[in-house]
Amino acid sequence: MSANDIDYLRVEISPLMRAAKIEDIAEMQWALDVLTLSNARRWGNDQLFEAKRDSCIDKIKQLPMTLQKIKQHEELIIECIRPTFWDDASENKLDQVIHDLGPLMKHKDPSKAAFRILDLKDSVRIRTWLDIGGKPVPKSAYQEIVTQFITGLAEQSAAVRKIRDGQMVTAQEIEELVLLFEGCEHPISVDNLREAWGAKRVKLEEFLAYILRGEDLPDWETKVKGEFEQFIQANSTFNTRQIEMLNTLCTYVIDNETVAKPALVAAPFTQFDRRGFPGVFKMDQINEILSFTEALTA
DSSP states (O other), X not given: OOHHHHHHIIIIIHHHHHHHTOOSHHHHHHHHXXXXXXXXXXXXXXXXXXXXXXXHHHHHHTSOTTSHHHHTTHHHHHHHHSHHHHHHOOHHHHHHHHHHHGGGGGGOOTTXXXXXXXXXXXXXXXXXXXXXTTEEEEHHHHHHHHHHHHHHGGGTOHHHHHHHTTOOOOHHHHHHXXXXXXXXXXXXXXXXXXXXXXXXXXXXXXXXXXXXXXXXXXXXXHHHHHHHHHHHHXXXXXXXXXXXXXXXXXXXXXXXXXXXXXXXXXXXXXXXOTTOGGGTSOHHHHHHHHHHHHHHHO
16 A cells, blocks of 8 residues: 555545544534535635535524533634634644534524624714704704704795695705705704714605605615615525625615725625635626615715
8 A cells, every 4th residue: 555545544534434433413414514624625626615614604503502502612603603714724623623513413403593793893872962063962852943943944935835745846946945954053964864863864855854744764774674685686696605795794884874895805794705705706796786885875
């Protein structure tokens, strides 16, 4: 037997023998999946590696964290959920994954919804007032003052009456109306209105329709989620990993109200692939996604 034959037995066959000693079917399949992933990575077979990696991650996501025996491995589970973990994990680390998580695979619950791990810094800010000219003004007080002022303009402004009655107004009429806002004791601006009502990306005309005739304010989060759902449904070729990444992008747009191309290669998207979007989507798909988000956040 040659040295090459011995190396082949040691590298390729020996790990499979470890799996053969396992009696539980789910545990054995887990060991084979991880060993196949390891070999695919060593051979440079990216397609097989990515398929096995995604399969392993999906199985881990099905583990019910309510079970104490699974909960005690939470740190390793969270680590394995990140796709980048599998790119760099040593053989010893993969052996640990087989040893620690294999016996848990019989507890998988396929009905469990997948969860995401995002590397985001905590940022909590709660304000119930506006900063008007360096002075704090309660948002409720600002809302009341602005509502009374704009409603009172109906007597002197034809544009206000048209909006109240559901008629279309021109851009020039809106500009004339903005000039009348200068008579309010607190500045009326789109930014102030958005902050006071907590309504992102709502236009002045929509605020006026809300104040004058009681229409609902468009909710930014609901709007973004709805647009993303339609976009994903229209592109039925997206795989599970791509859809998870798009859901993360949806959350990013809700929180930041915009997205630039450099953001697609940074956290939280590098949790899915070290290269971010280019590691998961083709370039023409990325351009389509950027066009979609630019139109959404315009």
